Amino acid sequence: MSVADVGEFGLIDRVTARLGQGSACLLGPGDDAAVVSAPDARVVASTDVLVEGRHFRRDWSSALDVGHRAAAANLADVAAMGAVPTALLVALCLPAQVSPDWAEQLADGLGAEAAKVGASVVGGDMSASPTLTVAVTALGDLGGRAPVVxxxxxxxxxxxxxxxxxxxxxxxxxxxxxxxxxxxxxxxxxxxxxxxxxxxxxxxxxxxxxxxxxxxxxxxxxxxxxxxxxxxxxxxxxxxxxxxxxxxxxxxxxxxxxxxxxxxxxxxxxxxxxxxxxxxxxxxxxxxxxxxxxxxxxxxxxxxxxxxxxxx
Amino acid sequence: MSVADVGEFGLIDRVTARLGQGSACLLGPGDDAAVVSAPDARVVASTDVLVEGRHFRRDWSSALDVGHRAAAANLADVAAMGAVPTALLVALCLPAQVSPDWAEQLADGLGAEAAKVGASVVGGDMSASPTLTVAVTALGDLGGRAPVVxxxxxxxxxxxxxxxxxxxxxxxxxxxxxxxxxxxxxxxxxxxxxxxxxxxxxxxxxxxxxxxxxxxxxxxxxxxxxxxxxxxxxxxxxxxxxxxxxxxxxxxxxxxxxxxxxxxxxxxxxxxxxxxxxxxxxxxxxxxxxxxxxxxxxxxxxxxxxxxxxxx
Missing domain, CATH: 3.90.650.10 (PurM-like C-terminal domain)
Structure with a gap:
């Protein structure tokens, strides 16, 4: 079975069903946008993209691994500002023949890495694409500190x-x-x-x-x-x-x-x-x-x- | 000249030089992450991805058009929660033979559409990829209102x-x-x-x-x-x-x-x-x-x- 078989909304349902929610998530996946707590009244935000063949290979890394790595790359950017990560958003581009299992395992990896810092995947988007691509945005909170630039x-x-x-x-x-x-x-x-x-x-x-x-x-x-x-x-x-x-x-x-x-x-x-x-x-x-x-x-x-x- | 000729950091410099900054942008492109004002102490966040051949064609839409459309798709998601958009982050995947002009025009389109609501592009990432892909994350502020779900x-x-x-x-x-x-x-x-x-x-x-x-x-x-x-x-x-x-x-x-x-x-x-x-x-x-x-x-x-x- 491929992602084309389950369709965009079917795949989104499968993936979001696996995602836990961190304490900063006020409204998670399923609406036009997520709502994330930003107690500092400033939000730290960073985006990193991983492209198959350039940043990872499916024969070298499992989907779970790619999820961990994509999350880590973004969460680290937030930490490097002196902030505590709160949330991830994920744009996932998949070749139509990829198995839905792959997307589910990716989500598990993203969620597990985010959970290490109490954060979670709060939203995202999916599309078919000839090139498997994972673009992640991480948000974080400075807790009153100045950002370290x-x-x-x-x-x-x-x-x-x-x-x-x-x-x-x-x-x-x-x-x-x-x-x-x-x-x-x-x-x-x-x-x-x-x-x-x-x-x-x-x-x-x-x-x-x-x-x-x-x-x-x-x-x-x-x-x-x-x-x-x-x-x-x-x-x-x-x-x-x-x-x-x-x-x-x-x-x-x-x-x-x-x-x-x-x-x-x-x-x-x-x-x-x-x-x-x-x-x-x-x-x-x-x-x-x-x-x-x-x-x-x-x-x-x-x-x-x-x-x-x-x-x- | 192609994006491969100017390199990743050269292209990032060219693109960020063109971006104006909205009032919510406290720290713009150039660091590990951006810092965006979130006066409501909650941030609305949404991600949408456009893939060439599926969401746009370069012979039908200019790079400026694609920038406008990619921004609009995301800013509309934020507006649909009842929030005012504050910032965009952009993950751009480009075939190595694409002209740097294309990326610059895309940035102009993203920036111009964001400027309509007082928002701006505050950060992003770039990578080479066989498939031209634009993943945008929009942030917004609810101004004390409940999100409309x-x-x-x-x-x-x-x-x-x-x-x-x-x-x-x-x-x-x-x-x-x-x-x-x-x-x-x-x-x-x-x-x-x-x-x-x-x-x-x-x-x-x-x-x-x-x-x-x-x-x-x-x-x-x-x-x-x-x-x-x-x-x-x-x-x-x-x-x-x-x-x-x-x-x-x-x-x-x-x-x-x-x-x-x-x-x-x-x-x-x-x-x-x-x-x-x-x-x-x-x-x-x-x-x-x-x-x-x-x-x-x-x-x-x-x-x-x-x-x-x-x-x-």
Missing amino acids: RSGARPGDVVALAGRTGYAAAGYTVLSRGFRTPKLLVEAYRRPEVPYSAGPHAARLGATAMIDVSDGLLADLGHVAKASGVRVDVHRAAFEVPRQMRDAAQALGVDPYTWLLAGGDDHALAATFPPAVVLPAPWRPIGRVSAGAGVTVDGARYEGPAGWDHFR | RSGARPGDVVALAGRTGYAAAGYTVLSRGFRTPKLLVEAYRRPEVPYSAGPHAARLGATAMIDVSDGLLADLGHVAKASGVRVDVHRAAFEVPRQMRDAAQALGVDPYTWLLAGGDDHALAATFPPAVVLPAPWRPIGRVSAGAGVTVDGARYEGPAGWDHFR
Whole structure:
């Protein structure tokens, strides 16, 4: 059976029946629009789109995995502003021959990832399309805090990281060479583990700038450096190569620091803090902000690939 | 030059440079997420996706047209809740060979349509994709009003319509038969004229249910009838066939009432009101709610096609 067999409204009914509702959802799927609580009187909103063949492959990731990843990419953007995610909306484009099960599993993944932060899928749209596409919008609440933007880093600030980098990129390389292990890396690619609460926590600690690491650590810190008009130096010694990553790197002939410093899609959070701030876990220092421009590693220009361009 | 030549970040810079900002936009494009004012402490949110070949054709509609239509479809959903739209987020998937001009014109159309209600494009995402896809999320503010849902229609209520029906469907038929005129109909298909302010106005007048007419009047009133557990009867005499539509219908061998009653994409607003409410323009009565189920036309089951299923 395909989505064409059950039809648009049949599929919407099947999918929405599976979705739980978070406490911020005042009116969920089924009307022209959802209504979501925004107690702060400001709403944080971000949209990210995943395209089959470019951001995921159905032979590498289950629908449940894709749901987790699509939700995580968006929820991380909200967390990176210092906000707590409240809701997701999902525009799903499906080839007509896809099984309705796939859409249902996707919804389960989206819902399960959102539930980690108390959020839920509150609305969406579906269409047939030759290209399987998942566009997600995440909403969030700042709880009275100022949003932590990319432009606030100041010379002297400490650069800190919460969460992992390089795992998803290593998993991607493993899969693209035809392997399915090590499981730790492959699973990290399929379902990022995002330190969501570290975002609002950083805001409360006085973070001056913050970004979600989706393109690659150096590329994303490059966005912070550019927006803030500063130079960001990353200390390579702050990154230990985990054993499984080291083994995989050796087996595949890859420099593991390419994964750690330039790999995207783990959705770690990177932030800058005034030097006096004592950083609690999961935040750990990885570098320093100074006057100047661009991103350096141990004071020198990084010669490897820095990140990812979705049109190239 | 193609979008692949300018790259993801180059294209994002070009597009965001063209976007004006509405008063509700507290932080616009360029960070991990936007921040939008939500003075009501609730936010209305809706997502609609347009897929090339299914919802639009580049030889029938300019990028500017597609921008207007994509924005209108979403802003109308927000208005149909009784809310005032505040912001749009846009996920744009583009084949790599598309010209950057196309994306810029699309952004202009989205921005111009949003500006009609004081809203703006506050964020988004872009990716390459084999299929040109525009997924838009609209946000809005209820200004202290209760949302007008689909489930509130009561027997005895008057059914009323604000805006046009049938024009976009007639324009679509005209284009699909290879014609480019009458301009009135073709333009209506390309850029719907949505009575946005009629939505919040209906909420203030005491509307019991409301819906945006996107699938077709009878299909959409069917959603209201089902959600409210009532029967909706539409009075055919309430619909005059405009001259240009009558001429086109005759020339193309179409019953114009198929367009008026079952044609979607004009994004009129349909609502139900208690019978004592005096309806000011643009609201006009078109039928009556009674006990029962389903939608009838002059008391009888309608035998034509009622609407549109996006998987069939």
